[in-house]
Amino acid sequence: xxxxxxxxxxxxxxxxxxxxxxxxxxxxxxxxxxxxxxxxxxxxxxxxxxxxxxxxxxxxxxxxxxxxxxxxxxxxxxxxxxxxxxxxxxxxxxxxxxxxxxxxxxxxxxxxxxxxxxxxxxxxxxxx
Numbered sequence: 001x002x003x004x005x006x007x008x009x010x011x012x013x014x015x016x017x018x019x020x021x022x023x024x025x026x027x028x029x030x031x032x033x034x035x036x037x038x039x040x041x042x043x044x045x046x047x048x049x050x051x052x053x054x055x056x057x058x059x060x061x062x063x064x065x066x067x068x069x070x071x072x073x074x075x076x077x078x079x080x081x082x083x084x085x086x087x088x089x090x091x092x093x094x095x096x097x098x099x100x101x102x103x104x105x106x107x108x109x110x111x112x113x114x115x116x117x118x119x120x121x122x123x124x125x126x127x128x
Contacts, residue, residue, distance in 0.1 A: 019058035
């Protein structure tokens, strides 16, 4: 079953988008695989402490994008072909990096400042 206990909700980002990002990150990392079951909408709503409609919206969007198969009265399952996973692994880091660059620019950081920060953080993560 797809694990959500490690999902830490962030302020300022819609919760349904964070759920989608969590699922896609798991697929890209290989910790979430094709055919894996997701918690029920009610169970996930209780676990995260959010409105069930928020969960429903996230699941609906994942279905529309082809990442999830749901049937009335049945379990929701991840649907991820090898080609989809390959595309996701290519596009997800690019999307996240672009968002980071935009936020650093908004803070007035230079490219050199940003690269230096990333190098420092990378080294800190390696030492942990």
